[in-house]
Amino acid sequence: MNLKPLAFRMRPKTIEEIIGQKHLVGEGKIINRMVKAKQLSSMILYGPPGIGKTSIASAIAGSTRFAFRTLNAVTNNKKDMEIVAAEAKMSGKVILLLDEVHRLDKAKQDFLLPFLENGMIVLIGATTSNPFHAINPAIRSRCQIFELERLSVEDMKEALLRAIKDSERGLGKQQIIVEEDALTHFASSSNGDVRSALNALELAVTSTEVKEDGIVSIDLQTAEECLQKKSFSHDKGGDAHYDVLSAFQKSIRGSDVNAALHYLGRLIEAGDLPSISRRLLVIAYEDIGLANPQAGPRALAAIETAERIGFPEARIPLANTVIELCLSPKSNSAYLALDAAIADLRKGIIGEVPKHLKDAHYIGAKELGRGVEYLYPHDYEGGWVKQQYLPDPLKNKIYYEPKKTGKFEQALASIYDKLK
Known part of the structure; x- marks a missing residue:
């Protein structure tokens, strides 16, 4: 009896077996071309869990017949990497799948870099984090970055049916009937995570009693029990x-x-x-x-x-x-006006505060001309009087451009136009 999980056993051995990701492994696509030409370069595979990062790495290794090793950037230490490097020196090339590559510390990174440079280690980094945010530039600059797409329901069904029929690695030695609505539940409720779907299928098969005729029948209720809640991928920090x-x-x-x-x-x-x-x-x-x-x-x-x-x-x-x-009607006029004013400040377009606006609440201010010609708006009809407020270099500058998308701003625009 094979004690390895179904999801592990069903990992593709060649790129032709990979489900989905046709934009990378389909005929004529970049990874497919690299494998066929046997000209591999280090890469980072980025995407949510369970959609094929490890599968692509193992399939590349299987298709090229290079030695393939798997390490984790967190749990494996520098000594583990030294063993891989020693193997690379002996064989000429090793494909290293490094899971959680975004967690690679400086010591491990510095050790790996020379081997990436000379091509003895082909790094396939796997991460669920955006590599442009999370991965050190020294590693990122030496790798191609490929984003994997979430698998469709049809892709998921293909993976499930392949596992049901495969007698060597899958469940094909048993007589298994999965009702269509149960198959759809496995495919749709795992949110594109093949590993989750296959684990649920395996649980359903192993926990269901075999009938007298030797058939294991999986209905919707069993499927729902084995995959109870739709897998919702949402990492608050991701x-x-x-x-x-x-x-x-x-x-x-x-x-x-x-x-x-x-x-x-x-x-x-x-x-x-x-x-x-x-x-x-x-x-x-x-x-x-x-x-x-x-x-x-x-x-x-x-x-x-x-x-x-x-x-x-x-x-x-x-x-x-x-x-x-x-x-609601939409308007971004207020913050655009402020941003325009700040932009001028950062360009050095500032100027002196006009003298009539300067503080005049201290002895001697009047002798310096501070506030002398200021016109107090409340002394005028309508509470307004024309006078300059902006510094001289900006005195004719217009920052606020009202939008006419709501009654309130339309009213503001009407007043604004009159004051201008």
Whole structure:
């Protein structure tokens, strides 16, 4: 009896066996070409768990017949790497799959770099973290970076059926019938994680009683018991987290209520109320702004309510706020105006504060001309009088460009035009 897990046994031995990732391993694609030409270069494979990073590495090794070793950047030490290096010196080349490559410390990195330079070690780094954020530039600059795509439901079904039929490495020596809705559940509820789907399938098979005719029958109920909750990939500190937050804000900015609620749901499922709260407040002022000034205070009230009552009820005020922000008129005129003013400051376009605006609350100020010609607006009809406020180099500068997307800012624009 093979005690290794099904997911381990079903790892592809050649690139032709890899499921999905056709943009990398399909005919004529980059990894496929590298393997066929036997001209391998070090690479970093980046993507969520269970979608084939280790599989691609082992398949490359199987296709090229080079020695293949697997290490972990955290749990394996420098001595383990020295053993791999010694093997590379003897054989001429070793493919090293280094899991969690983003956790590689300086001592291990410094040891590996010369072997990457001379090609004796072909590094295949695997990581779930964005390599442009998480991996040391010294390693990153010596590697090709390939992003793996999440597998489709059809890809997942292909992997499951292959495991069911394969009599050498899979479950093919048994008579297994998986009902279509059960197969779909395994494929769709594992969120593109082949390892999770195969583990659930194996559990279903090993825990189901064999019928008198020798058949193991897997129905939907069994599938649901073995894969009870949809695998939801959302690491609060990871790259996917920021992708969801970005999509959340852009969906609200684009007034797509349904997309915004979808991403809100993902953040709620991750239990990430702090990120939701912060992002909603940013959106209320960055994207809604002067087009609906009450959106900010109302968003804050909803967030305070959500924080007070907690999940699951917190989803109710959050949903109200997201819908309001989606359907509110949008304006970014206020912060664009401020950014334009700051940009001038950073360019050195500043100038002296006009003398009539300078502080005049001290003895001798008048003799220096401070505040002497200042006109007090409240002394004039309508509370306004024309006078210069900007420094001379900027006196004709226009920063604020109002948008006409909401009644409030339209009213502000009308006043602004008159004052100009």
